Amino acid sequence: MTVNVPKIKLNDGKEIPAVGLGTWQSKPEEVRAAVAHAIKDGYRHIDCAWGYGNEKDVGEGIRASGISRSELFITSKLWGTWHSRVEECLDQTLANLGVDYLDLYLIHWPVPLNPKGNHPIFPLLPDGKRDVDHSWDLKDTWKQMEAVLKKGKVRSIGVSNFSQAKLEEILPTAEITPAVDQLEIHVYNPQHKLLDYLKSKGITPQAYSPLGSTNSPLLADADVVDIAKHHDLQPSDVLIGYLLAKGIVALPKSVTPARITSNLTGAVRAHETLTKTDIERLDRLAAGGKQKRFITPPWPVDLGFEHWPKLL
Numbered sequence: 314m315t316v317n318v319p320k321i322k323l324n325d326g327k328e329i330p331a332v333g334l335g336t337w338q339s340k341p342e343e344v345r346a347a348v349a350h351a352i353k354d355g356y357r358h359i360d361c362a363w364g365y366g367n368e369k370d371v372g373e374g375i376r377a378s379g380i381s382r383s384e385l386f387i388t389s390k391l392w393g394t395w396h397s398r399v400e401e402c403l404d405q406t407l408a409n410l411g412v413d414y415l416d417l418y419l420i421h422w423p424v425p426l427n428p429k430g431n432h433p434i435f436p437l438l439p440d441g442k443r444d445v446d447h448s449w450d451l452k453d454t455w456k457q458m459e460a461v462l463k464k465g466k467v468r469s470i471g472v473s474n475f476s477q478a479k480l481e482e483i484l485p486t487a488e489i490t491p492a493v494d495q496l497e498i499h500v501y502n503p504q505h506k507l508l509d510y511l512k513s514k515g516i517t518p519q520a521y522s523p524l525g526s527t528n529s530p531l532l533a534d535a536d537v538v539d540i541a542k543h544h545d546l547q548p549s550d551v552l553i554g555y556l557l558a559k560g561i562v563a564l565p566k567s568v569t570p571a572r573i574t575s576n577l578t579g580a581v582r583a584h585e586t587l588t589k590t591d592i593e594r595l596d597r598l599a600a601g602g603k604q605k606r607f608i609t610p611p612w613p614v615d616l617g618f619e620h621w622p623k624l625l
């Protein structure tokens with residue numbers, strides 16, 4: 314199927330398709346079919362991560378699609394236990410996916426975890442808190458990200474879950490400005506101030522959990538439903554189309570074929586249909602009392618985000 318998905322130009326000159334298929338929490342046995350279906354249906358962008366534990370199956374789905382690697386935009390992410398060994402984690406991801414380069418590689422969270430801790434993904438301290446490697450400097454993670462870019466193993470580099478404060482830890486010594494920052498962005502968590510900051514730095518925002526993640530209340534939100542009805546769209550189309558209209562890359566996840574299809578075609582239709590008034594109305598939902606984050610892992614560090622639960 315040919316769908317005219319908008320592309321966004323990154324600060325390094327590369328182009329990224331504005332809708333990508335999310336793969337977090339997609340079970341290995343489901344994600345292979347989901348990825349193959351998505352690519353056959355017009356998706357050209359897949360969002361993966363070493364930490365999701367399903368990259369081998371994603372790779373099988375990519376191969377099963379029959380579309381050549383050069384037509385795809387594949388992203389993956391460096392997990393916290395690998396901040397001091399970026400190339401090693403990347404090599405595992407490349408082998409898992411069965412590809413010889415990534416289009417985009419991101420630091421998954423600005424939280425280096427103890428590489429010698431008691432668990433390879435979520436090392437814990439005896440008190441049950443996550444085992445953060447406080448001796449490791451994020452600037453050095455970024456230096457290693459720059460090195461794998463220069464080696465040609467990835468075509469663009471960026472960050473994820475970086476607030477302005479966290480970006481300011483790496484930008485002064487960065488040779489290369491991150492191309493993207495992947496964040497929780499949707500109508501209940503629009504992060505207007507952070508988006509303005511990213512714009513001032515030329516960093517493209519990517520929206521994770523664009524539908525509000527699992528069991529989302531966003532799909533039944535009265536304003537979203539009203540706008541959807543008005544334009545004969547589905548609420549999910551409005552949620553993704555809203556992001557596209559704002560120049561934000563959206564990464565909806567689904568393992569359900571009909572939803573995978575509509576999340577691309579409906580969103581592109583919504584992007585073309587939503588009016589400035591609709592967008593302004595959606596922009597105001599959070600400030601009007603609906604502000605909510607859905608993804609707040611208990612990292613025992615101050616990430617510097619607005620509306621983050623106080624854990625410290």
Ligand SMILES: NC(=O)c1ccc[n+]([C@@H]2O[C@H](COP(=O)([O-])OP(=O)(O)OC[C@H]3O[C@@H](n4cnc5c(N)ncnc54)[C@H](OP(=O)(O)O)[C@@H]3O)[C@@H](O)[C@H]2O)c1
Pocket residue numbers: 334335336337338360361421473474495496520521522523524525526527528529532549564565566567568569572573575576608
């Ligand atoms: N960088 C990070 O730290 C980070 C964090 C979270 C997510 N992400 C990325 O962003 C992607 C998306 O975020 P997410 O997975 O949290 O949430 P999401 O895409 O907002 O929502 C996914 C949920 O919505 C359901 N769904 C999908 N399309 C639908 C539709 N049209 N109508 C009704 N329900 C629908 C899915 O169910 P089914 O699958 O059962 O259809 C799933 O339960 C992730 O998969 C991952 O790639 C990154």
